[in-house]
Amino acid sequence: MTDRETIRLKLETWRDELLGRANRIDAHLHRDEPVPADFAEQATELENLDVLFALDREGKKKLAAINTALQRIEAGEYEICSCCGQSIENARLHALPTTDLCAQCAKTQ
Numbered sequence: 525m526t527d528r529e530t531i532r533l534k535l536e537t538w539r540d541e542l543l544g545r546a547n548r549i550d551a552h553l554h555r556d557e558p559v560p561a562d563f564a565e566q567a568t569e570l571e572n573l574d575v576l577f578a579l580d581r582e583g584k585k586k587l588a589a590i591n592t593a594l595q596r597i598e599a600g601e602y603e604i605c606s607c608c609g610q611s612i613e614n615a616r617l618h619a620l621p622t623t624d625l626c627a628q629c630a631k632t633q
């Protein structure tokens with residue numbers, strides 16, 4: 525298996541995990557349950573929703589980055605820095621599979 529395939533599999537596994545989690549969060553956010561009558565319970569419920577919304581936002585951002593990386597692999601431009609056009613270091617791609625910048629450009633941005 526080539527490096528690129530290893531990374532692609534990693535990205536796809538990661539994406540599937542995030543999608544699974546997003547679906548569970550969605551199911552939780554859209555369930556039909558009566559609002560608790562007790563004020564303290566309402567507050568707890570709202571805090572839980574806040575945490576879920578934050579997770580959801582984070583997850584969606586990561587998903588978008590993963591999809592972009594997968595598209596870049598498809599297009600054959602995965603290891604090309606989107607800023608300077610030089611190739612991105614292999615070790616960097618392994619450590620940060622969703623990056624589209626070489627170490628030098630990431631430092632200066």
Ligand SMILES: [Zn+2]
Binds near residue numbers: 605
């Ligand atoms: Zn660069």
